[in-house]
Amino acid sequence: MKRDKKGILRWKKVGVRIQDHLIVPTFPTGLTRESFDGHLREYLSNIGCKKFSGEKPLWEVHLVKYPSSNVPCTVIFKCSHALGDGYSFISVFFKCCKRADKSSTPLTFPRLSLVKTQQPYDGNRVIGLGKKLLGLMRKCMNTSYVLMESLLRITILEDQPSAIRSKTSENMKIELFRPFNIHSVTLSLERVKQVKTKLGAVMQLTLINSMTICVMLNMRIYKGFTNIEDIREDAWGNHSSLLFIPLPTSTNVEEVNPLDLISKAKDAMDRKKNSMVFYLIDSLLSTAMWTKGQKGIDDMMYSSFKNATTLITSLIGPKEQMAFLDHPVSSFYYFVSGVPQSITFTSVSCMEQLKLVVTMEKSFIDSELFISCMDEAFENIFRAAFENYPGREGNEIKKKSN
Template sequence: MDNQYTNNVENLDDETRPPVSPISQSLHSSILSLIIFTVFELETPITELEIVGLFQRAYATTKHSWRKCIRWRKVVTRVEDHLIVPTFPLGLARETYDEYLREYLSRIGCVNFSEDKPLWELHLVKYPSLNGACSLIFKPSHAIGDGYSLVSLFCKIFQRADHPSLPFTFPQMSLKKQGDGKRTVIGMGNKMLGFMGKCVNTISDLIESSLRATFLEDRRSAIRSKAWTNAKIELFRPFNIYSVTLSLKRVKQVKTKLGATVNDVITGLLSYIIHLYTLRKANVGDGLTADSINSKMTLLVMSNMRVFDGFTNIEDMITEIAWGNRSRAMFAKLPTFNNAEKVSPVDFIIEAKEIMDRKKNSMLLYFIDKVLNIAFRIKGQKGMDEMIYSSFRNTSTSISSVIGPKEKIAICNHPVNGVYFFVSGIPQSLTFTSVSCMEQLKLVVKMEKGFIDSKLFGSCMDEAFDNIFRAAFEDNQDKDDQ
């Protein structure tokens, strides 16, 4: 629904420019407004002049800076008008500045965009944190683009720290499944049974998506506030941010050991984190039992539809003009177990793999745009806004993942220690994002203040992957030794 709206628009006037797609309009509306925050942790300080010059060149490179105004409209952009430099007290410790940074992210994450200028901002925090000498924050509306829109932009204007003149490279992975071409009688029979199973799964997923987008919702739990089970409430609620950085090599070792994918490992990991949190939350009271708060939780998985646009690898995907939003939602149950106290950490990844394999054996994503188009014709833009809002509100949590380059990033010759992103405005108490970049996997959680115990949840995140890794390898080694 989006690519047709954002390509080949350079020579059109305001009256003939293509309209903003219904999806993008829904992501910046009176009902729902999603904002992406990408945070770059730099090793050395960077100046305002360097930032302004960099993004002015980015404007010249991309040749457009679109403003969402029913139709995509080209505007003249002054980077200085979008750059904000906060002031913190001087002479504080890095740990204190790290807290200031988190509070600042929460504060700007609760502020929507002004309608009198394009929907993006830059924030330069010139104070050291635990992970860098300063932080650069890019804040665009999700209506303008999705994660791969941003990856495309960053790869055009940033450079490799090791060889600035060389392009970034990405993990070699196929975005399309390839068949083996065998046509034996038994093979054809298996294919027929497989196709029938896929059709059943597709129908089931279409029904579930329709129900989730209207009235079917999760119950209250340790991660789902009672407020979200009532009528619509204020979207921009104060939050805490916490992150863990994992070695991508270790993640891939677990992936290979369990016959899973990196996304399966991420899904299993966040399920296990929630499991630890709910058990410990139940142990301290709060009137909830472990069984009741750890059952029937639905994960909303954001999938990028660019993989269905004919691309065969990530490099090709990000070199295209990628503006407009191509994210779509898929619903999956979080792994649950009857004997919650004794379950092995690796069981969460094994169960997550089974759940996601079942979701992959469905044609939902091929039909989802057609379904949305029908819904838009029947219910109009306001109805579309309500459906997308309900898809988030009716589920317990969500995950959005992006794959970045393998090489270390530099911004104006300033090396980047780490990069992560999160999304504000989602009507959920707990949301996850992950980015695989520079041979690291960064998992970030955004937690509603006053409801999620951020210290307890953070401690669960700190230990979760080590528990999984140890269960996958060390426990097996112990058995072998016996």
Template structure:
């Protein structure tokens, strides 16, 4: 009788346990294991008790996945199976030597992030953990690092968790507010489109069809065989498989969001166009200076051979795009409040603007080229079509095909950018003011990855650089200079050299 009752309970659990989506399976597979690290540097120290309270009252209730593991049922279907969870087992408190300077602790924090970035989650436990670093950094009194498997959800899923427990640091009784960024066409734009001449409509439709056809062919080739050549930022892949979770250095630059918007307005671009142009210009500076460094060290011929300089003109960027835009979300508030948990992201491939063998090129040209490339991408139906394409491929060809598509999307391209838009005010996490907030991603078969966050009228751009391959000291100097040169080119010497616009934080 008892055994029958237990079997019935188990059957009911299998029936009610939600299946793991094909994308989530791919994000936690043997060939791709993407992990998100959300870092909060707090102005005041937070206790383990407060951390446990957050996990109990805010994290676990959000979704069954936080108290579940992936397990196949009797029918071979991979599902989220609920398990008993001890929150204390998910909090890790590292120990550093006492009596060091803030600079030393900041360096140890970066090394610690790199260390946990090389470690996957233990089997038999839900795919998340919290690391509480009780030592000061250059930006805070202590640091909380939330480590999530990307299989649990995407950036906007996790944003909902944090923003529900975060308030305004200046006025705790008031909720955080977000930029009123429009994510779809406004009614005015739609009305304008209706009164456009039929000839222009036809040309616009033809342009969309051409761009969509091109993107379908390019994406198909990219995930099948089309591969970027080796370059200063792209490792020369061979048949030997490399570890996905490899040690990396972390570096970030924080700039005034208002200055970025001024560049955007000046060039008629978007903030994303400016960021992509900036990344291209950083990589351009690094490529040219790395080439020069190798030529000085090994001679011109051997230096160029080691550099694989042809790769500098053919680099592809993976741009992570939130597909909630295509599902009716009109603005950021809609996206954050929406109950659509999970991975609602897609990948767009974009050529990085390149001006080879010319370090003195106008940095604004990179933004202008980036805008042109992204405008063409926006006038394409590839992104809305990609998700149903993946679902169809999985249904017809199996999960391994989806895993391979995801892996090759990253492996065959040169680098990746992901961005999140945060609140306009300074956040307070469990009543502790947040001095700095950013996130990074590991487990991607690329040697550099970029993430950006806008919050509290600041733009934070973070790069992870593979140790042993990327010259992190050279790259970070190029990163700092890229921001300075962009602002100087846009506004001239007086404004370009404005004080305290660039706040640096080295690893």
């Protein structure tokens, strides 16, 4: 970016030299595939901590030509959030892919629509009008409450240090790009759907001390796509908003029922979704941009992330296996780096699997222990959802997850 005559930062048009953006790393030779897994995770952490150069466009492609335990090679796309949000980047990636089994057939996606279906007429106009007025009053009350909570969270309300949140400091903004470990967990999408159908929600975190989650939301308001060719070209850019969700807690860990925590969290999420705060927060960001320029919106977003314990965002992938440049894609995922949080979560569904990726601050969170706790926590939730959950069963799991 370059300042214009009025001192406002503007994008500067430059030429692109592909060789400046394609990077092929060199790893030690003679290692096992399992050893290459560790080198790959370390490499991801290193490039995630490294800031972009201001002398070239803010994107890179890294080709790791070494086999891991599951794949013969890995391609990494690194893009600055200044260019667009995750929806934009993943849409471009999908456009570059074809179906592995039928290259002439486009990829298809689960049906997802943000357009509410019309409810059938119940024949009673008075009752229908009363319900609408009551619903509008509830939405207005929810909007006022959530807006005040969001303003406090963006400005002064901050989570306390915990086992997954390191102590904040005045210099944290300088240390945004802190070294981190990255791990992924693959869950059966069918099992996740079973729990979601039974409970109406699935929580990615349970049995954690008091904390707030910053949930990133896609604000593109139009009917969802089921075909890769239906992705609109104007979907590019940053069209996301954020929502703060406090996780419920329990004073007695020994008697915790995970279903109670999930139900409480779902109720809180439903109240926030039944409001107009998304559009108001978007207006706040626009106002910050208009009054203080890029620095204003940067400070506002930074404060939002800094005051919450963790970040969660998710994307939906195709139902079929993809092929990139005629090479079958065994799996893919994404993560966000450069945020002032000790732990973040991203998830993507693809080929009937849910890939959950966790980035954890090095030298602060025991990544292996945390991942094992996540695996056991999901099993705990699944068992509780489909069996009679005894109060004291699995206490060791609960203690370790806590």
